Amino acid sequence: MNVVDEAIPRTLAGTQRGRWRGRLAAFVRLALPPFLVFLAGMAVWYAISYLVLDEDRRFLLPPPHAVIRDGFMVGETGTEILTGLLVSAQVAFIGLAIAFVLGFVIAVLMSQAKWIERSLYPWAVFLQTVPILALVPLLGFWFGFGLMSRVIVCVIISLFPIIINTLNGLISADRGLHDLLTLHNASRRTRLTKLQIPGALPDIFIGLRTSAGLSVIGAIVADFFFGRGDKGLGLLLVQYSRRLQSEELLATVIVACGFGVLVFTLFGVLGRRVVGTWSEAWGEQGRAGPDVAPAGLQDGLRTERVRGTGPQEGGMG
Amino acid sequence: MAIGGTVISFRDVRKDFGAVQALAPVRLDVKPGEFVSIIGPSGCGKSTLLRLASGLEQPSGGSIVRTTDRVGYVFQEPTLMPWRTVRHNIELLAELDGMDRRTRANRSSEVLRLVGLDEFADHHPSALSGGMKMRASLARSLLLDPELFLFDEPFGALDQITRSRLNGELMALFSQRRFTSLFVTHSVEEAVFLSSRVLVMSPRPGRLMDGFDIPFAYPRQPTLRYEPTFASVAGAVAAALQGAA
Numbered sequence: 116m117n118v119v120d121e122a123i124p125r126t127l128a129g130t131q132r133g134r135w136r137g138r139l140a141a142f143v144r145l146a147l148p149p150f151l152v153f154l155a156g157m158a159v160w161y162a163i164s165y166l167v168l169d170e171d172r173r174f175l176l177p178p179p180h181a182v183i184r185d186g187f188m189v190g191e192t193g194t195e196i197l198t199g200l201l202v203s204a205q206v207a208f209i210g211l212a213i214a215f216v217l218g219f220v221i222a223v224l225m226s227q228a229k230w231i232e233r234s235l236y237p238w239a240v241f242l243q244t245v246p247i248l249a250l251v252p253l254l255g256f257w258f259g260f261g262l263m264s265r266v267i268v269c270v271i272i273s274l275f276p277i278i279i280n281t282l283n284g285l286i287s288a289d290r291g292l293h294d295l296l297t298l299h300n301a302s303r304r305t306r307l308t309k310l311q312i313p314g315a316l317p318d319i320f321i322g323l324r325t326s327a328g329l330s331v332i333g334a335i336v337a338d339f340f341f342g343r344g345d346k347g348l349g350l351l352l353v354q355y356s357r358r359l360q361s362e363e364l365l366a367t368v369i370v371a372c373g374f375g376v377l378v379f380t381l382f383g384v385l386g387r388r389v390v391g392t393w394s395e396a397w398g399e400q401g402r403a404g405p406d407v408a409p410a411g412l413q414d415g416l417r418t419e420r421v422r423g424t425g426p427q428e429g430g431m432g
Numbered sequence: 433m434a435i436g437g438t439v440i441s442f443r444d445v446r447k448d449f450g451a452v453q454a455l456a457p458v459r460l461d462v463k464p465g466e467f468v469s470i471i472g473p474s475g476c477g478k479s480t481l482l483r484l485a486s487g488l489e490q491p492s493g494g495s496i497v498r499t500t501d502r503v504g505y506v507f508q509e510p511t512l513m514p515w516r517t518v519r520h521n522i523e524l525l526a527e528l529d530g531m532d533r534r535t536r537a538n539r540s541s542e543v544l545r546l547v548g549l550d551e552f553a554d555h556h557p558s559a560l561s562g563g564m565k566m567r568a569s570l571a572r573s574l575l576l577d578p579e580l581f582l583f584d585e586p587f588g589a590l591d592q593i594t595r596s597r598l599n600g601e602l603m604a605l606f607s608q609r610r611f612t613s614l615f616v617t618h619s620v621e622e623a624v625f626l627s628s629r630v631l632v633m634s635p636r637p638g639r640l641m642d643g644f645d646i647p648f649a650y651p652r653q654p655t656l657r658y659e660p661t662f663a664s665v666a667g668a669v670a671a672a673l674q675g676a677a
Contacts, residue, residue, distance in 0.1 A: 289509075289511055291507045291509055291511035292511050292513065294488055294505070294507075295505065295511065295524070295525065296528065297488060298486055298487070298488065298503070298505060299525055299528035299529055300528075301528055305528065309524075309527075309528075310513070313513070313515045314513070314514075314515070316515070390515070392556060393514045393515045393556040393557075393558055394514070394515075395514075395558070398558070
């Protein structure tokens with residue numbers, strides 16, 4: 116056969132300096148607009164603290180610098196919040212790990228036979244509709260008000276996206292590839308390990324990332340529900356709001372938000388590391404070279420794309 | 433392989449899908465080294481014929497006798513695994529058949545060279561063009577050195593220029609290796625250029641209507657297409673196809 120001379124899509128690799136300049140420009144283009152919005156938000160915050168609220172009502176929304184000062188710099192509050200973060204993070208990650216293993220196994224089972232899928236699917240949906248609050252007294256009754264109950268709450272709310280995304284990935288393997296495996300007498304196990312599971316990885320990571328966010332929410336909200344036990348972020352929020360410690364309250368909210376973003380980003384990076392080289396949903400589309408935009412930036416971009424075009428995130432399939 | 437016999441033989445093979453008759457009784461013998469094309473309108477059961485030949489489908493009536501198990505199957509889509517590199521894609525079937533790692537690696541290097549993809553062995557399919565993906569798909573089957581090749585419109589999704597080029601490459605490959613081929617296509621030109629025999633199929637339920645022996649000797653050059661004799665043969669096939677539809 117002839118030597119190939121068809122063009123491959125490939126970005127032109129410029130000079131090293133030009134590339135760095137390009138990266139910087141790309142970074143500014145991407146980071147500047149949200150940063151401006153951040154500044155505007157800060158301005159509004161200050162305006163409300165100082166212009167809308169009188170001095171004796173300023174505790175309702177103390178200005179940002181007061182939040183930073185009282186929340187992180189003065190006294191024991193910073194340590195308290197950090198400890199709370201660790202407690203909540205522990206709950207969230209244990210819950211996520213259990214949900215992942217459980218969800219993966221359930222999805223694999225469901226992919227093996229239509230009747231298993233039909234048997235389990237309604238219950239997976241049911242799980243999604245359970246009003247967690249209604250279960251709290253029961254969970255407390257059975258498992259106490261400590262780590263175990265909180266983890267169970269996290270598992271319940273983060274299981275569904277893992278099941279549904281993994282299942283979606285497993286059953287959408289290419290028909291032709293299935294045929295090829297059939298022609299070569301592949302066993303169910305070979306089919307799973309060589310075709311279905313690798314093919315499902317992009318979806319699995321989408322599910323994992325969604326569930327990670329939910330698990331974080333679960334860990335914080337479970338604190339509210341149970342109201343006692345180790346002081347996670349949720350319990351701190353309750354405590355500060357009861358004592359009208361608005362600086363500390365806001366600082367805790369900021370940490371909780373930061374934690375959520377961190378977890379989401381973490382799984383974004385992880386997903387891109389594992390499947391970014393080949394997955395259209397996770398990789399730069401039509402990309403041939405490894406560096407088109409700075410890695411950190413791509414992630415932000417990709418997050419949007421995956422959310423927009425990927426399979427369902429948490430919703431019903 | 434029974435020399436002088438047939439590689440595959442359809443004996444009054446029928447295929448129904450529920451109440452729909454996809455294939456009227458088909459009788460067809462393909463001899464070793466023959467390149468048989470089946471041409472017909474969409475939905476006439478051409479692909480079903482190949483699926484039956486491969487064993488992916490069972491006939492509703494009649495029987496299929498195949499004298500070899502070394503069957504290569506190339507689909508219209510390249511059906512590569514996007515997570516595997518080109519080389520590992522090409523080794524897939526050998527892997528499933530339990531060929532040892534070293535033999536696999538040697539063979540894949542060989543077929544990669546043969547289809548001109550050796551430079552792209554470590555790329556993922558997403559970095560390849562449509563034509564290159566199809567070459568990889570072809571290479572995957574070639575690695576097992578099949579005695580019977582089933583082609584289900586392998587070049588149907590490609591642009592005309594790439595398609596003609598791949599026709600030429602397949603021609604070179606066939607002239608060299610002489611694997612028996614059953615080739616399904618929509619294109620009269622492609623069928624006549626490649627085949628030793630062209631069969632025209634009717635609309636559903638598919639029946640084999642006319643057969644044409646293509647008189648040109650192998651290897652054929654791409655310029656054959658512009659010769660008057662080629663035009664007259666292609667014209668006859670096209671007319672039969674028109675009549676069938």
